[in-house]
Amino acid sequence: MELVKRRITYCLYLTSEQHQLMLEFLRLHCELYNAAVQERRDAWTLRGISSTKADQEKQLVAIKEARPELIPLGGHALQETLRRVDLAFQAFFRRVKAGETPGFPRFKSWKRFSGWTYKSTSSWRFFPGEKKHGVLELDGIGRLRMRGEPRQLGEIKTLTISHKRGRWYASIVIACMPEREHRTAGIGFDWGIERLLTFDDGTGVENPRFLKKSERKLKALGRAASRKKRGSKNRKKAVAKLGQQHERIASLREDFLHQQSAELVGRAALLATKKLAVANMTRSARGTVEAPGKNVRQKAGLNKSILDGAPAAFLGMVRYKAAEAGIALVEAPTRMIKPSQTCPACGRQQKKTLAERVHRCACGCVLPRDQASAQVCLHYALSLSEPGIGPGVEGASPPAKHETATEYAPAYLGER
Numbered sequence: 001m002e003l004v005k006r007r008i009t010y011c012l013y014l015t016s017e018q019h020q021l022m023l024e025f026l027r028l029h030c031e032l033y034n035a036a037v038q039e040r041r042d043a044w045t046l047r048g049i050s051s052t053k054a055d056q057e058k059q060l061v062a063i064k065e066a067r068p069e070l071i072p073l074g075g076h077a078l079q080e081t082l083r084r085v086d087l088a089f090q091a092f093f094r095r096v097k098a099g100e101t102p103g104f105p106r107f108k109s110w111k112r113f114s115g116w117t118y119k120s121t122s123s124w125r126f127f128p129g130e131k132k133h134g135v136l137e138l139d140g141i142g143r144l145r146m147r148g149e150p151r152q153l154g155e156i157k158t159l160t161i162s163h164k165r166g167r168w169y170a171s172i173v174i175a176c177m178p179e180r181e182h183r184t185a186g187i188g189f190d191w192g193i194e195r196l197l198t199f200d201d202g203t204g205v206e207n208p209r210f211l212k213k214s215e216r217k218l219k220a221l222g223r224a225a226s227r228k229k230r231g232s233k234n235r236k237k238a239v240a241k242l243g244q245q246h247e248r249i250a251s252l253r254e255d256f257l258h259q260q261s262a263e264l265v266g267r268a269a270l271l272a273t274k275k276l277a278v279a280n281m282t283r284s285a286r287g288t289v290e291a292p293g294k295n296v297r298q299k300a301g302l303n304k305s306i307l308d309g310a311p312a313a314f315l316g317m318v319r320y321k322a323a324e325a326g327i328a329l330v331e332a333p334t335r336m337i338k339p340s341q342t343c344p345a346c347g348r349q350q351k352k353t354l355a356e357r358v359h360r361c362a363c364g365c366v367l368p369r370d371q372a373s374a375q376v377c378l379h380y381a382l383s384l385s386e387p388g389i390g391p392g393v394e395g396a397s398p399p400a401k402h403e404t405a406t407e408y409a410p411a412y413l414g415e416r
């Protein structure tokens with residue numbers, strides 16, 4: 001078998017001193033990036049030539065002499081930043097060649113600069129498992145604590161440091177023997193009491209018939225018990241019978257949920273669903289207890305619907321099974337992303353009543369309600385940049401985000 005490359009993303013936990021040092025690295029990389037963009041723009045507009053990555057790499061020696069603060073960043077990392085400029089210009093020239101009139105690659109603000117990459121393993125060291133999840137040591141910065149659980153380790157290739165919304169991430173690319181290669185799917189799912197699961201592709205899992213049937217039987221036993229005279233022997237018998245039946249059903253339900261959750265976790269690389277609201281779990285339990293006479297409270301424990309708790313129990317199982325398997329389960333914040341009111345195709349939000357089982361959007365998207373909601377959750381999960389999620393996970397791609405790119409005055413190297 002051939003080695004495959006895999007990216008593992010860790011969250012970094014920095015001291016404020018380390019954070020400042022990292023910001024300084026980020027500014028320097030960004031400054032180098034902008035200077036390289038400027039030089040290439042000038043070469044093109046003033047002399048009509050395209051300077052190459054090799055030309056720019058040669059200049060690095062002189063640049064480092066003039067700006068010794070760049071040295072701790074590591075030669076390979078600086079070259080990688082130049083390579084990013086090169087990629088941007090390659091795309092630019094491809095479009096010029098194709099007869100288009102693209103804008104020049106833009107200057108970047110350090111606040112929006114994504115980070116930097118160490119192409120080789122010089123200038124950094126990785127100690128997996130140290131201090132629980134691992135420690136990353138960067139030249140010029142120090143030892144950084146990290147969090148994230150790799151599924152598999154292998155030969156370490158490159159490291160990319162990224163900075164997003166004030167948080168730092170380390171993505172390590174490793175080469176390893178493929179393992180569980182079928183698990184590349186990002187799966188979104190929604191759940192309910194009518195139908196236990198609906199996946200983002202429209203397939204799903206019904207509540208098994210035996211559960212619905214047993215539920216009717218349980219209710220009948222409950223009614224029978226409540227008809228017997230209080231304190232009578234017959235009543236005790238009936239209540240015991242009810243309890244036995246309930247236990248039997250509970251264990252069947254448990255088995256079914258274990259089976260379904262294991263199956264789901266087994267075929268996913270990333271799972272996404274909506275967050276379970278605690279109110280939903282308690283409300284339905286209360287609501288299903290009818291009030292025939294006086295013994296409501298005693299019966300409440302036994303008589304509550306066996307299906308009511310299924311989503312919560314299922315989610316609990318998926319949570320720990322996913323954690324054991326080292327795959328991410330994203331529970332989307334329901335109030336924020338409104339999975340059942342958002343169009344997975346265009347992002348438009350429109351209220352639906354509970355009775356509306358079909359999602360119909362002005363953009364032409366028509367889907368079963370739960371499938372649409374599962375897709376919205378999956379899109380949300382794929383848009384995150386958290387440990388364990390990222391490139392390599394397949395799934396429906398989220399609606400494109402529009403970047404508001406701003407141009408910034410270039411900062412010339414050597415002018416400070």
Ligand SMILES: [Zn+2]
Pocket residue numbers: 343344345346347348361362363364365
């Ligand atoms: Zn739409």
